[in-house]
Amino acid sequence: xxxxxxxxxxxxxxxxxxxxxxxxxxxxxxxxxxxxxxxxxxxxxxxxxxxxxxxxxxxxxxxxxxxxxxxxxxxxxxxxxxxxxxxxxxxxxxxxxxxxxxxxxxxxxxxxxxxxxxxxxxxxxxxxxxxxxxxxxxxxxxxxxxxxxxxxxxxxxxxxxxxxxxxxxxxxxxxxxxxxxxxxxxxxxxxxxxxxxxxxxxxxxxxxxxxxxxxxxxxxxxxxxxxxxxxxxxxxxxxxxxxxxxxxxxxxxxxxxxxxxxxxxxxxxxxxxxxxxxx
Amino acid sequence: xxxxxxxxxxxxxxxxxxxxxxxxxxxxxxxxxxxxxxxxxxxxxxxxxxxxxxxxxxxxxxxxxxxxxxxxxxxxxxxxxxxxxxxxxxxxxxxxxxxxxxxxxxxxxxxxxxxxxxxxxxxxxxxxxxxxxxxxxxxxxxxxxxxxxxxxxxxxxxxxxxxxxxxxxxxxxxxxxxxxxxxxxxxxxxxxxxxxxxxxxxxxxxxxxxxxxxxxxxxxxxxxxxxxxxxxxxxxxxxxxxxxxxxxxxxxxxxxxxxxxxxxxxxxxxxxxxxxxxxxxxxxxxxxxxxxxxxxxxxxxxxxxxx
Numbered sequence: 001x002x003x004x005x006x007x008x009x010x011x012x013x014x015x016x017x018x019x020x021x022x023x024x025x026x027x028x029x030x031x032x033x034x035x036x037x038x039x040x041x042x043x044x045x046x047x048x049x050x051x052x053x054x055x056x057x058x059x060x061x062x063x064x065x066x067x068x069x070x071x072x073x074x075x076x077x078x079x080x081x082x083x084x085x086x087x088x089x090x091x092x093x094x095x096x097x098x099x100x101x102x103x104x105x106x107x108x109x110x111x112x113x114x115x116x117x118x119x120x121x122x123x124x125x126x127x128x129x130x131x132x133x134x135x136x137x138x139x140x141x142x143x144x145x146x147x148x149x150x151x152x153x154x155x156x157x158x159x160x161x162x163x164x165x166x167x168x169x170x171x172x173x174x175x176x177x178x179x180x181x182x183x184x185x186x187x188x189x190x191x192x193x194x195x196x197x198x199x200x201x202x203x204x205x206x207x208x209x210x211x212x213x214x215x216x217x218x219x220x221x222x223x224x225x226x227x228x229x230x231x232x233x234x235x236x237x238x239x240x241x242x243x244x245x246x247x248x249x250x251x252x253x254x255x256x257x258x259x260x261x262x263x264x265x266x267x268x269x270x271x272x273x274x275x276x277x278x279x
Numbered sequence: 280x281x282x283x284x285x286x287x288x289x290x291x292x293x294x295x296x297x298x299x300x301x302x303x304x305x306x307x308x309x310x311x312x313x314x315x316x317x318x319x320x321x322x323x324x325x326x327x328x329x330x331x332x333x334x335x336x337x338x339x340x341x342x343x344x345x346x347x348x349x350x351x352x353x354x355x356x357x358x359x360x361x362x363x364x365x366x367x368x369x370x371x372x373x374x375x376x377x378x379x380x381x382x383x384x385x386x387x388x389x390x391x392x393x394x395x396x397x398x399x400x401x402x403x404x405x406x407x408x409x410x411x412x413x414x415x416x417x418x419x420x421x422x423x424x425x426x427x428x429x430x431x432x433x434x435x436x437x438x439x440x441x442x443x444x445x446x447x448x449x450x451x452x453x454x455x456x457x458x459x460x461x462x463x464x465x466x467x468x469x470x471x472x473x474x475x476x477x478x479x480x481x482x483x484x485x486x487x488x489x490x491x492x493x494x495x496x497x498x499x500x501x502x503x504x505x506x507x508x509x510x511x512x513x514x515x516x517x518x519x520x521x522x523x524x525x526x527x528x529x530x531x532x533x534x535x536x537x538x539x540x541x542x543x544x545x546x547x548x549x550x551x552x553x554x555x556x557x558x559x560x561x562x563x564x565x566x567x568x569x570x571x572x573x574x575x576x577x578x579x580x581x582x583x584x585x586x
Contacts (some may be wrong), residue, residue, distance in 0.1 A: 004543055009496060011396075012396050014397070015388065015391070015396055016392065017391040017395075018388055018389070018392065019389055019392050019406070022385060022389055022410070022468070023409060025443060025465065026410065026413045026465070026468075027413060027426075027427070029421065029424035029425050029428055029465070030413060030416065030420075030421065030423060030424050032427050032428060032434070033420075033423070033424040033427065036427055045426055045427060045430070046426070046427045046430055046432045046433055046434075047427065047432075047434060047437070089317070090290075090315075090317040090318045090321065091318065093315070093316075093317060093318070094314060094315045094317070094318040094319075096311075096314045097311040097312070097315035098311075098313035098315070099308075100311050102311035102312060102315065103312075104319075105311075105315070108315055108318065108322075111319075111322050111323075111326065111327065112318070112322060114326070115322055115326050115520075115539060116522075117518065117520065117522050117569060117570070117573055118326065118330065118566065118569075119523075119525060119526020119527075119543060119562075119566070119569060121526055121528060121546055121547060121562070122330065122333065122524055122526065122546075122562045122565070122566060123325070123326065123329065123545050125329075125333060125546065125550060125555075125558060125559065126326075126328075126329025126330050126332050126333045126390040126562075127329045128550075129329070129332050129336050129559065130328060130329050130332045131556060132555075133332065133336075145326060146321065146324060149321050149325060150321070150322065150325050150326045153318055153321060157318065207415050210417075211416070211417040211418060213419060213529060214526075214527075214528070214529065214543075217547070217550075219552060225419060226417075228307065228416065230419050230420065233418055234422075234423055234533060235417060237387035242423060243423075244428050245420075246416075246417075246420040246423065246424065246564070249416070249417055249420060250416045250417075250420060253415045253416050253417075254412075254415070256373060257412075257415055258313070258519060261431075262500065
């Protein structure tokens with residue numbers, strides 16, 4: 001940042017204004033539907049507010065015509081958590097593998113990158129067709145799980161690459177020199193250092209899966225996940241109950257992120273305290 | 280990536296003689312395969328084989344009841360000779376191009392502001408997080424959140440009317456191509472900001488300093504120093520935005536109100552009509568188009584040093 005300190009001229013303020021507008025653009029609509037979800041019973045999809053109430057939130061839980069909101073939420077949650085665990089595990093393991101050269105490492109890397117580039121609807125269609133031909137019933141915990149992993153694993157792998165790029169192998173060498181077995185080195189040296197980043201990978205995997213729609217379309221089978229449920233609502237629900245659902249799911253996402261970030265913070269503080277005590 | 284693998288390989292090789300025993304060395308050799316196994320297996324079963332299935336089914340025959348294993352070219356013939364297909368492809372490319380240009384301008388400007396104009400690293404991270412938070416909510420929720428803004432009686436129309444700028448509500452705001460592109464920009468601008476920001480943070484600040492000492496103006500520094508060095512990030516962001524838009528169907532369906540089409544939407548419609556071979560042929564063509572676009576971008580910019 002050297003040199004930039006002296007010139008906080010016109011360009012800085014113009015860029016700052018642009019950034020402000022961008023943030024407004026990102027948040028404006030979401031804030032609007034949050035406000036509108038507290039619309040009174042007579043209120044519609046747009047302003048003005050017709051009173052303030054929790055009517056649409058109650059409506060969300062009462063009205064069974066809307067669909068299986070609770071069940072789809074539970075399924076999405078379970079699916080997201082499974083995807084999270086598998087993403088962390090698989091991409092960390094693969095990250096270790098990629099630190100050495102092995103036969104087919106190039107091909108596997110390109111397959112992972114391809115997984116990011118292939119349009120979601122193709123993954124959905126392909127898995128749906130495969131299960132169809134094999135005569136296996138698609139379910140959210142088999143085909144949809146696999147479909148979600150094709151989206152979360154490449155992201156996880158790329159993040160793990162970035163982590164290992166910054167990782168100093170001197171720690172491992174020191175552990176080895178002190179007589180640690182490879183497993184002990186991983187367990188007591190590598191994993192604790194990587195833990196905060198791995199939580200990031202998990203958080204990423206969870207939210208990607210929790211919100212994934214296109215890859216679930218043909219792979220979820222007869223039971224909907226939450227995004228499918230929401231999509232169904234957008235086509236036939238024209239009341240603020242839609243916004244109430246939006247507000248709730250957004251709130252839930254933020255709670256999950258908050259919990260994860262708090263976890264990282266606690267870990268960091270604990271480590272600081274420990275190293276502080278050691279010194 | 281390969282560059283980073285070399286030193287750790289060397290260090291593990293130097294440690295090898297110490298751990299004697301044949302079993303140990305066999306274990307050492309198979310370890311990477313065991314470690315990469317779950318990832319490889321998942322991608323094989325849920326990506327590679329499904330795509331091969333799509334390719335196979337694209338040659339199958341079908342009627343209104345079921346699909347039949349066969350080798351016919353009619354699916355491709357019907358697809359490629361239909362003017363609807365070409366119009367739809369053109370429309371999708373138009374969406375992709377517009378979204379790409381707008382997200383690139385926004386992404387570059389925002390990343391440039393964060394990387395070069397925000398002084399403290401703490402503020403940099405805070406503002407960066409502020410940009411990423413909306414990304415954590417559902418795409419569909421973010422789409423429907425535009426309804427109260429853009430509708431006939433939406434905030435924008437009533438604002439413009441009360442300001443006296445217009446006396447009729449603007450009809451093109453919602454359920455139009457405008458709404459589709461707006462939603463795309465809203466959804467995917469972040470995919471541009473993050474990689475470009477990442478690239479810019481790696482630029483050696485001494486280069487900027489040297490350019491300025493050499494008498495370059497701020498615009499010249501951006502154009503001749505920062506832009507070339509941020510290219511890998513731009514390429515990664517572009518690949519994300521373009522592939523996401525090319526395959527999208529839900530944004531187009533929701534935001535155009537069914538008045539506009541895209542290839543993804545065409546495939547989704549064929550799926551819902553159970554015309555799987557037709558959808559598969561369409562998917563194969565879409566995949567080929569997307570791959571050509573990506574390869575073209577990779578030929579212009581080498582992104583491997585970014586990994």
